[in-house]
Amino acid sequence: DETETVLASLSVDVKKLLMQTAAGALFSVHSKGIIHSDLKLKNVLLVRNxxxxxxxKLIDFDSSYFVDDKPEEIVGTIDYYSPELGAYADAEDDREELGKKVTEKSDIFSLGLIFHYYLAGCLPEPVSLTPKLEKRKAKGKVIYCWVVINSGCELALSPEIKSPKYTMLIKDMLSADPEKRPSASEVLKRLREAEPVIEEPWPEHGLVLDRDKMNAAGAIGLRKTNTGGVKGYEVMYSDGKKRNASREEIISMGYTLAAVPTGFCAPWPEHDITFDQEKLRSRGFIAGEQKEMSGIKGYQLYRADSNSTFFKIEMLLAMKYAVKGAAPAAAPAAAPVPDTAPVPDTAPAPDTAPVAEAPAETAPEAVPETPPEPAAPVLAEPWEGHDITFSDEGMAAKGYIRCERAELGGVKGYNFYTSDGSCRFIRPEMAVIQKLAVKNGG
Known part of the structure; x- marks a missing residue:
């Protein structure tokens, strides 16, 4: 067939342009109150402009009729019938009632089948069949799409159609209920819209999106918005609708795998430190919360991708992520030292000052009594379904000496420990990217 030969030679982008012009042609026909009634692959002519x-271009209007004039006889091609047109053609009784259901939306169903053929090279297949249809199939008879739907079964779109935008559009066009199918103008509008993109959330919101749940809900796009300094999102759905949502609404809609805390917590009272939030943010941290691990009080600091690292107070101070006490109060504290300096007997005081510092030096040595626990590298058994194997070499290169399974915000991942007792939570896909693990069979 010439049409099929031409289609096979065209790129997906060209086919998408064809879909727009076909929808535009059908919109023009419907706007004149005409139902084509015989849309099929051969009746959508492919020509060069x-x-x-x-x-x-739409051709062959022999079966067409005005909306208010239902034909007594249906002579179109049965392969591309809509469910309601098939029921009307088959019926011997109640034809008047069934005829009322045959509207412009019947053409939309047929066009949906054509679009599916454009992008997949075939018509949709049934998910399952009734015993009666199974017998017909076994005898080599063709099972038409409209027969599948009228038998209470469902159609499955081809996995060859990769784009969520086109998958959802064709799915809507092939709805069993004519009222749920878009009009020709709506089809054209949705085809002209840019391919939706799901952007990463605002870093300070600490959200990790669950794209599978978004797709299941028909959310095919997400765009960051900033209205009057209020940061939020615009969610785009497969039916062309859009919704503005705040961080909390995105979470309540179930579109997130995890939501890390917002902002930095107050330090443990006994630590007497102040976070340097500017420096923390420059290092990619967006939030922190108090955390106690192995009896040690510290802080879990989060990045925008929900990965987190556990810091003891000594590490925070050493990396200058925090300062001891209030910074301005440190200067007056040193003033009394010169006051005692003139007294000769106090000369040894400077000698004892280093002695006083000795306990401070031994304190870090005392704290790392937890590292002996991970001294011998210990690798966790991966979570079921993660299908990864940890790499000793990769972990050593990153300075990790052990890892264990962990769950954070409902996300299953792993805590990786360094020799100083610091801990970082890493999801499986990030572990593979950082070469801490390899994908089995990959």
Whole structure:
């Protein structure tokens, strides 16, 4: 067939342009109150325009009729019938009632089948069949799409159609309920819209999106917004609708795998430190919370991708992520020292000052009594379903000496420990990217 030969030679982008011109042609027909009633692959002619591009033109209006004039006989091609047109053609009784259901939306179903063929090279297949249809199939008889739907079964779109935008559009066009199918103008509008993109959330919101749940809910796009300094999101759905949502609404809609805390917590009272939030943010940390691990009070600091690291107070101070006490109060504290300096007997005081510092030096040595626990590298058994194997070499290169399974915000991952007792939570996909693990069979 010439049409099938031409389609096979065209790129997906050209086919998408064909879909727009076909929808535009059908919109023009419907706007005149005409139902084509015999849309099929051969009746959508592919021709080149003046610029050399292929466009679609509708032909063969022999079966067409005005919306208010239902035909007594249906002579279209049965392969591309809509469920309601098939029921009307098959019926001997109640034809008047069934005829009322045959509207412009019947053409939308047929066009949906054509679009599916454009992008997949075939018509949709049934998910399952009734015993009666199974017998017909076993005898080599063709099972038409409209027969599948009228038998209470469902159609499955081809996995060859990769784009969520086109998958959801064709799915809507093939709805069993004509009222749920979009009009020709709505189809054209959705085809002209840019391919939606799910952007990463605002870093300070600490959200990790669950794209599978978003797709299941028909959310095919997410765009960051900033209205009057209020940061939020615009969610785009497969039916063309849009919704503005705040951080909390994105969470309540179930579109997140995890939501890390917002902002930095107050330090443990006994630590007497102040976080340097500017420096923490410059290092990619967006939030922190108090955490106690192995009896040691510290802090879990989070990055925007929900990965987190456990810091003891000594590490925070050493990396200058925090300062002891209030910074301005440190200067007056040193003033009394010169006052005692003139007294000769106090000369040894400077000698004892280093002695006083000795306990401070031994304190870090005392704290790392937890490292002996991970001294011998210990690798966790990966979570079921993660299908990864940890790499001794990769962990050693990053300075990790052991890892264990952990769950954070409902996300299953792993805590990786360094020799100083610091801990970082890493999800499995990030572990593979950082070469801490390899994908089995990959």
């Amino acid at each position: 003046k610029t050399g591009n292929y466009v679609a």
